[in-house]
Amino acid sequence: MVLAANEIVKGNMSVGDLVMVNGLLFQLSVPLGFLGSVYREVRQSLIDMQTMFTLMTMDTGIKNKPQAPYLYVDSKTSSIKFENVSFEYGSGKEVLKGLNLTIEPGKKTAIVGGSGSGKSTLVRLLYRFYEPTRGRILIGDQDIRDVDLESLRRAISIVPQDTVLFHDTIRHNLHYGNLRASEAEVIEAARMAEIHETVSRWPKGYETQVGERGLKLSGGEKQRIAIARAILKNSPILIFDEATSSLDSITEHNILKALRNATQGRTSICIAHRLSTIMDADEIFVLEDGRVSERGSHRELLRNPRSLYWRLWNTQNHTHQSEAAHSL
Structure with missing residues (x-):
């Protein structure tokens, strides 16, 4: 805005040009501000994904025996x-x-x-x-x-x-x-x-x-x-x-x-x-x-x-x- 004002003083830009620059700056400020929040969310998501994949690759101590039979019970046999x-x-x-x-x-x-x-x-x-x-x-x-x-x-x-x-x-x-x-x-x-x-x-x-x-x-x-x-x-x-x-x-x-x-x-x-x-x-x-x-x-x-x-x-x-x- 300062540069645009200087150009108006020098006669290189009109007042309409200043209004246009102001509008462009306003329109750019919103997506640029949003980009910062998106970056933080993406970075946090990558950290969460890494944690999730680490958890998925962990070996559990509770495992099935080879060819373990299915448990078949009903309300009469579920003691x-x-x-x-x-x-x-x-x-x-x-x-x-x-x-x-x-x-x-x-x-x-x-x-x-x-x-x-x-x-x-x-x-x-x-x-x-x-x-x-x-x-x-x-x-x-x-x-x-x-x-x-x-x-x-x-x-x-x-x-x-x-x-x-x-x-x-x-x-x-x-x-x-x-x-x-x-x-x-x-x-x-x-x-x-x-x-x-x-x-x-x-x-x-x-x-x-x-x-x-x-x-x-x-x-x-x-x-x-x-x-x-x-x-x-x-x-x-x-x-x-x-x-x-x-x-x-x-x-x-x-x-x-x-x-x-x-x-x-x-x-x-x-x-x-x-x-x-x-x-x-x-x-x-x-x-x-x-x-x-x-x-x-x-x-x-x-x-x-x-x-x-x-x-x-x-x-x-x-x-x-x-x-x-x-x-x-």
Whole structure:
């Protein structure tokens, strides 16, 4: 602009030329500024790609045995047994210590315990993210180390505490549970998960965008989508890993209704923090110091005032009553 002004003073340029130069500079400044942000994004993408390719080339310690047979189980044969299972994460401290636990097929089983008792570790071992240091795990009387890894993970569905959603539509996020499912099957799974009526009231219905990591949805809506995914996968074994721990009481009630629909006719495992969510379980295992310290139904465990379950139940009830009184 300074150079253009000097040229006008010298008589080499007109005022119209100055206006033209000003317009050109303005039009160039926007794409040049955008080019800087594109460069940063491309550079970050290249770094992320390098990290991804490095991860893809890493050798995993969990591998299939040669000609490993497929795991074939259904709701009547999907029993789960942990036989003298011990495990440590590498720190030298055992998380599980000779654990023995049997989950009957078609039953709802709950696993509770204090923090660090090994509840979530059971799920990781069942998926074969890790191998036990001692003992073995059986599904349908088949050692999971001997069966095909893909067939093992296909037989298990999980509803995690923190649901991962893609920045896409409700339909796409539901379909992810089973890409071959029909439209009718997707809607039926949504009905069973108690999310269909909610989605139907939205202007775009199943075409509604969920936002980055499900930002546009509430915690309860995200959990019900996760339950619908698990139903759509149609696995004989369902695992709920503290699926209601971060929800309020009203939302939790709706989620529990969806869970009851999802667990019908399936072997289900509920890793629970709130004991009120597993009162209807067929059997409850209480973990303490890496072992099963107590087992039984909700009523049976409450009959013993010295039991850990009784103490956990009273502590949670006292806390809820105190919070309710404080809110009044």
